[in-house]
Amino acid sequence: MNDIYDVTIIGGGPSGLYSAFYAGLRDLKTKIIEFQPTLGGKLHVYPEKIIWDIGGMPATPAQQVIENLVKQGLTFKPTVCLNTKVDFITKKDNLFVIETSSGEKHYSKKVVVAVGGGIISPIKLHIEGAEKYEVSNLHYTIRGIQSFKDKSLLISGGGNSAIDWAKDLIGIAKQITVIYRGEKLSAHEAQIRHLQDNGVPIITNTQIKTLVANDTKTKIEEVILENVVTKETTKIVVDDVLVNHGYDRDSSFSFDEALAPEKDSDYDYYYLTDGKGLTSVDGIYAVGDISKYDNKVYLITGTFQDAVNAINAIKVSLEPTADQYAKVSSHNEVFEKRNRELMKDILVNG
DSSP: OOOEEEEEEEOOSHHHHHHHHHHHHTTOOEEEEOSSSSSSGGGGGSTTOEEOOSTTOOSEEHHHHHHHHHHHHTTTOOEEEOSOOEEEEEEETTEEEEEETTSOEEEEEEEEEOOTTOEEEEOOOOOTTGGGGGGTTEESSOSOGGGGTTOEEEEEOOSHHHHHHHHHHTTTSSEEEEEOSSSSOOSOHHHHHHHHHTTOOEEOSEEEEEEEEOTTSSSEEEEEEEETTTOOEEEEEOSEEEEOOOEEEEOOOEEOTTTOOOBOTTTSOSEEOOSSSBOSSTTEEEOGGGEEOTTOOOSHHHHHHHHHHHHHHHHHHHOTTSOSSOOOGGGOGGGHHHHHHHHHHHHHHO
8 A cells, every 4th residue: 555644735826835734744644635736826817916815925926926925835744745636535434535547546534624715727729729829838837928029919819817917017018908708808897997007908709710820830820800789800910818817717626426525506516514624525625715714714724724624634534532732933943944045045145
């Protein structure tokens, strides 16, 4: 049998990473299983967005928040399995058996589900050959705003994310055009008005019909647009195309019927918990956006509290004589050596 872990965390986003940190703090043998090739979760969807609502942290780009969370989450060296999709969870001999799509099995005393909104994949253009431009100038996310400096951009999408992209790129891109296949954009009115006030053309009832390559066939040079009502077409010259048509979400796995935790009756997605992470199934916990309980806070800050509550509950469940809570970091001997090293570095380097 493979190594047995005290706790296995499914999901490597903010709630999963903080759960891993806190589990290590409580001396629990910990594993993270993450579907994506990197840790950080859906923060990767908007790496340059500024996040204001994390306590004790000034306005910070999401990419830096990711880096901080990953560094903290790996403090106690949990085992990390990337590019790993969980398919099925069952139980045998008091251990949870976590089966992956590759056929591998992981064994754990407790399970923490921290999948947030599930596996998030951008909805891509259903145009033949579109995928070959993803390595050049067809984008489904923004990795760096400055890469669009002085470019002519076509943005397809009418939701908040697409309109936020357009808003953030005003003054950076040379020209921005927004198209949306619907009659009316679904984004916040204030954001739409901001685009209009800055002269950004917004064309509704319009979709991308054809991508026209340059002479080397490596980049999109022109886009043929189609009016979905009249079927008339127009042509636009572009440097880059940004597409945000929403995301496919996959909660990524199922449970043995006897283990399936209770879900919210209205949405059939969120796991109902007791406020300390415990679901209706003993040993299975849910934290972050996937969990639901009275007075739940759906902010990154709220995921941290979820993680602490769940890990403390797990620690006491595994070791009934353990303290209910971990000592605060300023008095915790676990950090004594690290604190001395940090203080020395501060004194030397300022």
